[in-house]
Amino acid sequence: MKVLFASGEAAPFFKTGGLGDVAHALPKELLKQGIDVRVVLPNYSQMPVKYKEQLTELRHFRFQLGYKNVYCGIKTLELEGLTYYFIDNLAYFDRSSIYGQWDDGERFAYFSTAIIEMLEVIDWIPDIIHCNDWHTAMVPVLLVDRYHWKEKLQNIRKVYTIHNIQFQGIYSPDMLTNVFGTSFNTFTEDGTKYFDNMNYMKGGINFSERVTTVSPTYAEEITTATFGEGLESTLQHNSWKLRGIINGIDYTINDPETDPLIPHHFSAKKMAGKVENKLSLQKDLGLPTDRNVAMIGIVSRLTNQKGFQLVEERLEELLQANVQVVLLGTGQANFENSFSYFETKYPDKMRSIIDFDIALAQRIYASSDMFLMPSAFEPCGLSQMISMRYGTLPIVHEVGGLADTVEPYNAFTGEGTGFSFYDFDSWTMLQTIYRALDVYYNQPDAWHGLVRNAMNKDFSWEKPAKMYIDLYQELLDEK
Incomplete structure (x- = not known):
C-alpha cells in the first residue's frame, strides 16, 4: 500500500500548531506498521539550516497554473527512514511567514496542483493521497475535475482530514479559472460553492472518498451549527464518509523517563x-x-x-x-x-x-x-x-x-x-x-x-495509525 501524506506543515521542518505534530508523527507510525508512506510539503524558506543542507534536488519542471506557466522544483530528503518531498518555488514559499500572506489562496492552489503534477514526474503513484486542512483540500477536487483524464491517476483514492474547521480557504470563484485553470464545473452546492465564493475545504469534503477529523466527539460536533462554521449541512450530507480518529502523541519525544528537556526523569513507579x-x-x-x-x-x-x-x-x-x-x-x-x-x-x-x-x-x-x-x-x-x-x-x-x-x-x-x-x-x-x-x-x-x-493511559500513535490503515484498506477494497 502506497500513501502520500500532503500537508501545509510538518515538524521538525515547519510547525505552527497541532497539524505540524500530526504530519510528523502519523506518517512515522504508518511507516513503522509497514506502509510505504511519503510526505509532501512546501519548501518554505523557514526550514532549519541543518535540514536545508540535507536536501537534494530530484527534478524540476514547469506546469500551467491558470494563466501562468510556473516553475516547480522537487527536493527530497530522508529522515528516520521516511521520504519527504518539498515543492520548491521561491515566489510562493520564500516569505516572511508560512501563512498569512496576501496571496495564500494562490500559494496553496499552486501547492495543491504541484502535488498532482509531481506524481508522474517522480514516477511514484500512490494508492491513497491523504490531504489535510484547507491548504491541500483542493487536491481531491483537481484529481476529479482537472486530471480525471490521466489514466495513471484515476485509481488514486482520496482521504481528507479536518484538523480545524475554522480555517477553510474561502476565495472568489474566479480562482477556478484564473488560478486552478479549470471551468466552473465544481462551482456547485455539492462542490466548492459557498454562498457567492468558493471554499477549498468544502471541495475537499465533497470530492474525497473519506473525511476524517481528529476525534470522535468533534466529528459529531462539526455536523451542528454550533461547531460547523457554516459547513454543517455539507458534513451532514457527507456524514456517511465522516470518521473521527483521535490523534496520538509522539512517545519518543514525550517520555518522562528520557526527555532531554526536563532536568529530572521519572515514571509512574518512581515519581x-x-x-x-x-x-x-x-x-x-x-x-x-x-x-x-x-x-x-x-x-x-x-x-x-x-x-x-x-x-x-x-x-x-x-x-x-x-x-x-x-x-x-x-x-x-x-x-x-x-x-x-x-x-x-x-x-x-x-x-x-x-x-x-x-x-x-x-x-x-x-x-x-x-x-x-x-x-x-x-x-x-x-x-x-x-x-x-x-x-x-x-x-x-x-x-x-x-x-x-x-x-x-x-x-x-x-x-x-x-x-x-x-x-x-x-x-x-x-x-x-x-x-x-x-x-x-x-x-x-x-x-x-x-x-x-x-x-x-496509552496515547501513542499505534492505535490511531492502525485505524487509518484500516480506513485506507477499506477504500482499496471498494475498487
Whole structure:
C-alpha cells in the first residue's frame, strides 16, 4: 500500500500548531506498521539550516497554473527512514511567514496542483493521497475535475482530514479559472460553492472518498451549527464518509523517563523526579520553592478559542487559593497584558511567560500538578495528552478531543484521569479547579491513584495509525 501524506506543515521542518505534530508523527507510525508512506510539503524558506543542507534536488519542471506557466522544483530528503518531498518555488514559499500572506489562496492552489503534477514526474503513484486542512483540500477536487483524464491517476483514492474547521480557504470563484485553470464545473452546492465564493475545504469534503477529523466527539460536533462554521449541512450530507480518529502523541519525544528537556526523569513507579522538576522550575522562575503547593500549568495560544476569557474572569479569585499558576504562551494582546498584570500583582503565585518556548513547555508539563485547558472548542488537543503522560492531571472543558481523552474523576470508584466541566462559563470552571484542589490537598491517596491512571493511559500513535490503515484498506477494497 502506497500513501502520500500532503500537508501545509510538518515538524521538525515547519510547525505552527497541532497539524505540524500530526504530519510528523502519523506518517512515522504508518511507516513503522509497514506502509510505504511519503510526505509532501512546501519548501518554505523557514526550514532549519541543518535540514536545508540535507536536501537534494530530484527534478524540476514547469506546469500551467491558470494563466501562468510556473516553475516547480522537487527536493527530497530522508529522515528516520521516511521520504519527504518539498515543492520548491521561491515566489510562493520564500516569505516572511508560512501563512498569512496576501496571496495564500494562490500559494496553496499552486501547492495543491504541484502535488498532482509531481506524481508522474517522480514516477511514484500512490494508492491513497491523504490531504489535510484547507491548504491541500483542493487536491481531491483537481484529481476529479482537472486530471480525471490521466489514466495513471484515476485509481488514486482520496482521504481528507479536518484538523480545524475554522480555517477553510474561502476565495472568489474566479480562482477556478484564473488560478486552478479549470471551468466552473465544481462551482456547485455539492462542490466548492459557498454562498457567492468558493471554499477549498468544502471541495475537499465533497470530492474525497473519506473525511476524517481528529476525534470522535468533534466529528459529531462539526455536523451542528454550533461547531460547523457554516459547513454543517455539507458534513451532514457527507456524514456517511465522516470518521473521527483521535490523534496520538509522539512517545519518543514525550517520555518522562528520557526527555532531554526536563532536568529530572521519572515514571509512574518512581515519581520522585516529578517533585524535583517542580522545585527546579520554581527556583528558575523565581517562585517560592514549595514541594507541596499545587502548581497549575498552562501552555497554550492565548485566544478566546482556548477559553482564556474564562481564566481572565476568575484568575484574581483563583490566586487567593494556595496555588501557583505558571502560564506560557502568546496570543491576543488583551490576554497577554492581563496575565502579565496578574504576575506583577501576585509575584509569589503567578508567572506569565509571554513566549513560545518548547523546552519550557516540557518543563511545565513535567513539573505541574494540574494542567488547565478550558477550550471553547478543541478538535483534538495534544496538550492534555502530554500532560497526562507526565503525571499532570488536566482540567478541561468537555468538548471535542478533550471529552474523548480525559476521563473525569469518579469519587466513588477512584476512576478517572482528570477533571472536566460541561457548561462553558467561568464559575463552573473555577468550581472544577476547586474540586481538583480539594482532592490534591485532602485526598492524597485518591490523587496519586489518578496520576497513575493518567500516566498508564496509552496515547501513542499505534492505535490511531492502525485505524487509518484500516480506513485506507477499506477504500482499496471498494475498487
